[in-house]
Amino acid sequence: MQIRVLGSSGGIGKNHKTTSFLIDDDVLIDAGTGVGELTLTEMQQIRSIFLTHSHLDHISHLSFLMDTLFSHSDHQIQVFAQQDTINTIKSHVFNWAVWPDFSALPNEQQPIVVFNAMEAGEEKVVGKRTIRMIAANHTVPTVALCVTENDKSFAFSADTTTNDTIWAALNQLPSLELLFVESAFPNQQIELSKLAMHYCPALLADDLKKLRHQPKICISHTMPIDEEIIMQQCHQAIPERQISLLSAEQIYHI
Numbered sequence: 001m002q003i004r005v006l007g008s009s010g011g012i013g014k015n016h017k018t019t020s021f022l023i024d025d026d027v028l029i030d031a032g033t034g035v036g037e038l039t040l041t042e043m044q045q046i047r048s049i050f051l052t053h054s055h056l057d058h059i060s061h062l063s064f065l066m067d068t069l070f071s072h073s074d075h076q077i078q079v080f081a082q083q084d085t086i087n088t089i090k091s092h093v094f095n096w097a098v099w100p101d102f103s104a105l106p107n108e109q110q111p112i113v114v115f116n117a118m119e120a121g122e123e124k125v126v127g128k129r130t131i132r133m134i135a136a137n138h139t140v141p142t143v144a145l146c147v148t149e150n151d152k153s154f155a156f157s158a159d160t161t162t163n164d165t166i167w168a169a170l171n172q173l174p175s176l177e178l179l180f181v182e183s184a185f186p187n188q189q190i191e192l193s194k195l196a197m198h199y200c201p202a203l204l205a206d207d208l209k210k211l212r213h214q215p216k217i218c219i220s221h222t223m224p225i226d227e228e229i230i231m232q233q234c235h236q237a238i239p240e241r242q243i244s245l246l247s248a249e250q251i252y253h254i
Contacts, residue, residue, distance in 0.1 A: 001023065001024060001129065001147065001149045001152070001154065001253070001254050002023070002024050002251060002252070002253050003021055003022070003023055003154055003178070003251070003252045003253075003254070004021065004022040004023075004249075004250075004251050005021055005034070005246055005247065005248055005249060005250040005251070005252075006020040006021060006022055006032075006034030006035060006037045006038065006248060006249075007019055007020045007032050007033055007034020007035075007037070007248050008021075008034070008180070008218075008220040008221065008246040008247060008248065009220075009221070009222065009223075009224055009247075009248075010057070010182075010184045010220075010221040010222055010223045010224070011223050011224045011225075012033060012224075013224050015247070015248065016224045016248070017032065017033045017034035017036070017037065017248050018032030018033045018034060018057035018058070018060065019032040019034065019052075019057060019058050019220065019221065020032045020033075020034035020035045020058075020061070021034075021156065021180075022038070022042075023129065023147060024127075024129075025042065025045045025046075026045055026046060026047045026048065026126075026127070027046070027047070027048045027049070027050070027126055027129070027131075028046055028048070028049040028050070029049075029050050029052070029145055029147075029156060030050075030051060030052055030058040030059070030158075031049060031051065031058065031059055031060070031061045031062040031065060032057050032058050032059070032060055032061060033057075033060055033061055034061075034248060035061035035062075035064070035065055036061060036064070037248065037249070040068065040072065043065060043068060043069055044069065044072060044073060046065075046069075046077060047075065047077065047078065047126075048077070048078045048079075048080065048124075048126050049062070049077060049078070049079045049080070050079075050080045050081070050124075050131055050133075050145055051079065051080070051081035051085055052136070052142055052143055052144070052145060052156070052158035052159070053082075053085055053136075053138060053140050053141060053142035053143070053158060053159060054084070054085045054088040054089060054140055054141075055140065055159065058158075058159075059085075059089060059093070062079070062089070062093075063093060063094070063098075063099045063102075066102040066112060066113055067099075067100075067102075069112065070102065070105065070106075070112055073112060076110070076111065076112060076113065076114050077112060077113050077114070078114050078116055079113055079114065079115050079116065080116045080118045080124055080131075081115065081116075081117070081118065082117065082118065082119055082120075082133070082141050082143060083117040083119070084140070084141040085140075085141065086115045086117060088140075089115075090103065090115070103115055118133050119133065120133050120134055120135035120143050120165070121133065121134075121135070128149050128150070129147055129148065129149045130147070130148045130149070131145060131146070131147050131148075132145070132146045132147075132148070132169070133145060134146060134155075134165060134166050134169040134170075135163075135165040135166075136157065136158050136159070136160035136163060136165070136166060137160050137161050137162065137163035137165070137197060138158070138159045138160050138161070138197045138198075139196065139197045142158050142159055142160060143158060144156060144157045144158050144160065144166045144169075145158065146169065146170065146173070148173070149254075151174050151175065152175060152177050152254045153170075153173050153175060153176050153177060153178075153254075154176075154177060154178040154179075154180075154252070154254055155170055155176060155178070155179050155180070155215075156179075156180040156181075156220075157179070157180065157181040157182055157220075158182070159182055159184075159197070159198060159221065160182065160197070160198075160199065161193065161194065161197045161198055161199055161203060162199075162203055162206065162207055163207070164210065167207065167210035167211050168210075170211060170213065171210075171211065171212045171213070173213070175213065176211075176213035176215040177215055177216065177254040178215050178216050178218070178252055178254055179211075179215040179216070179217050179218070180218050180220050180246055181199070181204065181208075181217060181218075181219065181220065182198060182199055182204075182219070182220050182221035183198075183199045183200060183201055183204050183219050183220075183221065183222060183230055183234060184196070184198035184199065184200070184221045184222065184223060185198060185199075185200045185223065185226065185230070186200060186201070186226050186229045186230050186233055187200050187201055187202045187233050187237075189226075190202060190203065198221070200230075200233075201230060201233035201234045201236070201237045201238070202233070202237055204234065204237070204238070205234075205237035205238045208238055208241065214241070214242075216242050216244075217238075217241055217242060217243045217244075218243075218244055218245070218246035218250075219231065219234055219243060219244070219245055219246055220246045222245070227245065231243075231245050
């Protein structure tokens with residue numbers, strides 16, 4: 001399984017794109033501004049999109065992707081998300097006022113995009129991969145995602161803060177090779193972290209004690225202006241684990 005990082009930042013700027021990962025060549029996890037890194041040919045290979053939640057930095061380029069592919073795709077694209085996320089997208093984005101409703105175009109019988117409701121605890125088999133949704137802890141309904149193939153697993157925390165559900169689910173896996181986990185703010189902004197329901201290094205360090213596996217850990221969703229201090233604090237707070245900064249155009253194989 002190949003995981004290509006299209007975007008992983010908590011903000012924008014040169015070399016900073018918001019969240020989207022390409023699994024092999026046919027599955028997207030989230031659809032932030034990182035989707036814009038794909039060529040038209042690469043976009044045409046996408047068959048499935050899994051959305052963690054409805055916040056704009058994770059869905060912004062779903063609209064542009066559908067618009068780009070509308071007359072250049074010979075297949076439907078299946079979007080999997082919680083029902084709350086689907087409702088938000090259809091009410092506030094694909095509503096004909098902000099953007100056309102591509103779930104009804106070119107017609108309701110054969111639209112280019114098909115929304116499929118999934119909830120935490122459910123899983124979907126896509127090719128040889130099993131993709132499971134796990135309840136996360138954020139300001140809107142959010143799920144972490146775990147992708148498993150041949151008993152090897154990759155997980156993405158999505159946006160979250162202190163919780164037990166993600167770690168309990170990951171501990172049930174036979175192995176966990178790779179973990180993308182967020183840390184949006186530095187410790188100096190711990191109260192903001194709690195209010196926004198994101199990790200800072202201190203909160204993340206406490207939660208990682210719950211994880212029995214020893215995966216390679218990559219930190220996502222850092223605010224660009226605080227990236228350096230967040231990583232310094234992560235290394236200080238979690239010295240016993242292998243940690244690196246996640247950035248666009250990194251490729252991982254498991």
